[in-house]
Amino acid sequence: MVAVVIEAEREFEVTTLIGKDVYTIKGIWVGRVDDIVLDFDKNQIHGIFITNTNEKLVKNGDSVSIPYGYVKSIGDIIILKSFPDLMHI
Numbered sequence: 631m632v633a634v635v636i637e638a639e640r641e642f643e644v645t646t647l648i649g650k651d652v653y654t655i656k657g658i659w660v661g662r663v664d665d666i667v668l669d670f671d672k673n674q675i676h677g678i679f680i681t682n683t684n685e686k687l688v689k690n691g692d693s694v695s696i697p698y699g700y701v702k703s704i705g706d707i708i709i710l711k712s713f714p715d716l717m718h719i
Contacts, residue, residue: 644668644675652680652696652708659684660713667695674698678708687713 644666652660661683667676675698685691702711 647675647678647704647708650704650706650708652678652710654687654710654713655702658687658713660687660710661694663708664693667698 647663647666650663652663654660661680663678664681665679667679668674669676677695677697678701679693679695681693683691683694688694696710696713700710700712702709
């Protein structure tokens with residue numbers, strides 16, 4: 631089953647997000663999307679799950695789930711609106 635999400639008059643398959651590199655608004659690499667957290671009741675993306683993260687941003691390079699509301703733009707890469715200077719998991 632492939633989930634399709636409609637966002638601001640744009641429709642796309644969520645599987646296209648998997649494997650994309652994620653960057654902060656300052657251009658710092660955060661990690662790579664490994665999975666998507668979906669809300670099937672609302673037909674929306676709830677978050678993106680990032681693995682092998684940048685150890686300068688996430689302690690020990692732990693995996694993190696980022697709320698989808700933090701996503702600023704999606705293209706060849708994903709840019710986040712904001713991200714803490716260092717995240718402790």
